[in-house]
Amino acid sequence: MNKIMLFAHLRDEAGAEYIELQAEGKTVADVKELIAEKYNLTKLDSTMSAINEEFAEDDEVIQKGDIIAFIPPVSGG
Amino acid sequence: MNFEISKEPINTQAVIDKVVQREAGAITTFIGTVRELTHGKKTLFLVYEAYEPMAVKKLEQIGNEIKDKWAGAEVAITHRVGKLDITDIAVVIAVSTPHRNDAYEANRYAIERIKEIVPIWKKEHWEDGEEWIGNQLETVAYPSGKPEESDLNE
Known part of the structure; x- marks a missing residue:
């Protein structure tokens, strides 16, 4: 299983801080599409992604145990 | 621990103390605070x-x-998380360098980079609603909707 972390508006929309999903072998883009549909998530096209706390491209393939995070545009500072 | 996320109020002097060094001729400190009015709209x-x-x-x-x-x-940076009231400190950045010009420039660089690549979000609460705030860089840093590889790994 893989842990998919959600933040900011995505967390509010899903009503959860994270989702558990069998994502091994799928790309980041695949997972985005899957959860967007299942949890009615918006603005995923402007959302960055991370695998194991490092920014990742949409075509990266997820390995067993990887932690995925969807990162809306940041607003710290 | 020069880089921290804090649930408690930030002790500015403690951040500054981390960059004290005998080689330094300057320390610059940036203190980001919660502003009440943004384009005339009142933040609670x-x-x-x-x-x-x-x-x-x-x-x-x-x-x-x-x-x-x-x-x-x-360099030392502490960013606060949780609920912050108007005038509260959200971030403190301290930079020491041998000469003052570098300390100013490097400190400015740090806050701009925070707004590009550090996964922190703020939710504004107004009298008539609330909203998660997205990219506030007025430079339109990401025409593709996300940082380019060069932005992330510079």
Whole structure:
């Protein structure tokens, strides 16, 4: 299983801080599409992604145990 | 622990103390505070949320970028999370360098990079609603909707 972390508006929309999903072998883009549909998530096209706390491209393939995070545009500072 | 996410109010002097060094001729400190009015709209309070382990890593990355660009620099950054009231301190950045110009430039660089790559978000609460705020860089940093590879790994 893989842990998919959600933040900011995505967390509010899903009503959860994270989702558990069998994502091994799928790309980041695949997972985005899957959860967007299942949890009615918006603005995923402007959302960055991370695998194991490092920014990742949409075509990266997820390995067993990887932690995925969807990162809306940041607003710290 | 020069790079931290804090649930408690930030002790500014403690951040400054981390960059004190005998080689320094200057320390600059940036203190980011919660503003009441943005384009005339009144903020009641803010809530900051972070992807903490990654946020700490990205703050460390900014520190390393600064050390590469400005020789002899020491950097410490603490960012607050949770509910913040107007005038509360959201972030403190301290940079020390041998000469003052570098300390000013490097400190400015740090805050701009925080707004690009550190996974921290703020939710504005107004009298008539609330909203998570997205990219506030007025430079339109990401025409593709996300940072380019060069932005992330600079």
